[in-house]
Amino acid sequence: MSGAKPGRQLLRQEVVEGIKRHILEKRLRPGDPLPTEPALCEALGASRSSVREAVKILDALDIVEVRHGHGTYVGRLSLSALVESLTFRGLLSPDDDFQVMADLVDVRELFERGMADRIVSLLSEEQLDKLDGLVATMRRTGARDGHGFVEADRAFHALLVAPLGNELIGQLSMAFWEVYSIVAPHLDGFTHADEMATIVAHQNIVDAARAGDITGFMKALGEHYAPVRRRISEARARDSALD
Numbered sequence: 574m575s576g577a578k579p580g581r582q583l584l585r586q587e588v589v590e591g592i593k594r595h596i597l598e599k600r601l602r603p604g605d606p607l608p609t610e611p612a613l614c615e616a617l618g619a620s621r622s623s624v625r626e627a628v629k630i631l632d633a634l635d636i637v638e639v640r641h642g643h644g645t646y647v648g649r650l651s652l653s654a655l656v657e658s659l660t661f662r663g664l665l666s667p668d669d670d671f672q673v674m675a676d677l678v679d680v681r682e683l684f685e686r687g688m689a690d691r692i693v694s695l696l697s698e699e700q701l702d703k704l705d706g707l708v709a710t711m712r713r714t715g716a717r718d719g720h721g722f723v724e725a726d727r728a729f730h731a732l733l734v735a736p737l738g739n740e741l742i743g744q745l746s747m748a749f750w751e752v753y754s755i756v757a758p759h760l761d762g763f764t765h766a767d768e769m770a771t772i773v774a775h776q777n778i779v780d781a782a783r784a785g786d787i788t789g790f791m792k793a794l795g796e797h798y799a800p801v802r803r804r805i806s807e808a809r810a811r812d813s814a815l816d
Contacts, residue, residue, distance in 0.1 A: 584619070588627035591617040593636065596647055607637060607645045652748040671809045675802070677753045681730070682798045684746050688737055689791050693782050695736035704732055704779045711772050723754060729775060767800045 592613065601607070608616065613624050628645055631637040638648040685692070696704075707729045714721035727750055734746050774797035781789035 584623055585626050585630070588617055588619045588623045589630055591619070592627055592631060596636075601647045603647050603649050605647045607647065609644065652744050671805055671812070674753060674805050677749045678798055678801050678805070681746065681749050681753070682794060684742060685730075685733060685794050686791050688734065688742070689794070690787050691737060692733060693785055693787050693790050696733075696782050697736070700732060700736065701779060701783050704729060704782075705776075707732070708772060708775045708779060711775060715768060726771075726775075727754070733778070767804070770800055771797065 592607070595601075595607070595613075595616070607613070610621060610624055610628075613619070614621055617624065619627075628637060628639060632639050632648070634654045635648040635651045638646045640646060707725045710725040711722050711729075714725070727747070730750055731743065731747055734743055737743070774793055777793035777796065778790060781787075781793050
C-alpha cells in the first residue's frame with residue numbers, strides 16, 4: 574500500500590485542523606450543525622475531495638457525525654477511537670494482549686480506589702439499591718450466561734463512578750471496561766470459584782459503601798481485581814511455556 578502522497582496528506586491534515594479550529598472558535602457543542610461542504614471548502618480554501626477526506630477522518634474519531642441526507646454535525650466526542658486503538662493493540666499479539674489487560678486493570682482500580690472516599694460519600698440510597706440489584710442479576714445469571722452477567726458488571730462500574738459527576742472519568746472508566754471485555758475472553762481459567770468470588774467482591778463493595786466504610790470499600794475493590802490479575806499472570810506463564 575503506497576498511501577497518499579506527502580503533499581496530499583499535509584493538505585488533508587490542514588483541513589482536519591481547520592474544521593477542528595472552526596468548532597472551537599464557534600464554541601460548538603455535540604449535536605450542533607457544521608457548515609455545508611461548499612461553505613467549508615470556501616472557508617478553508619480547500620477542494621471538495623480534501624474536505625470529504627477530512628470529514629471522514631473526524632467522523633472516525635467521533636469529532637464529527639455525518640448524518641446522510643441531513644448534513645454534518647459535531648460528534649459525541651466519545652472515546653471510541655481510544656477503545657478501537659487499545660483493543661487492536663491488545664489483540665495484535667499475546668505479549669501486548671497481557672500487558673494491555675494488566676494496564677487496564679491497574680487504571681480501572683486506580684480510578685475507583687483513588688476516588689473511594691468521594692464515591693462512598695456521594696452514593697445515594699437509590700444508587701446503592703440499584704447496585705444491589707445489579708449484583709443480584711450477576712448472581713442470578715452467572716458468568717456462563719455471558720451477556721447478562723457482563724452487562725450487569727458494566728452497569729455496576731458505570732454507576733459506581735456516576736456520583737462523581739465527572740464525565741471524563743465516566744467515559745474513561747467505561748472505555749477501559751469496553752477494551753477489557755473484548756480482550757479478556759482470550760484468557761482461560763475463569764472458574765466457578767472465580768465467578769463466586771467476583772460476585773461476593775461486588776456485594777462487599779456495595780455493603781462497605783452503604784456502611785460508609787472507606788477502608789472496607791478499598792479492600793473489596795482489591796478483592797475484585799485480584800482474580801483478574803491472577804488470570805493474566807497464569808495466561809502469561811502458559812504462553813511463555815509454549816515458546
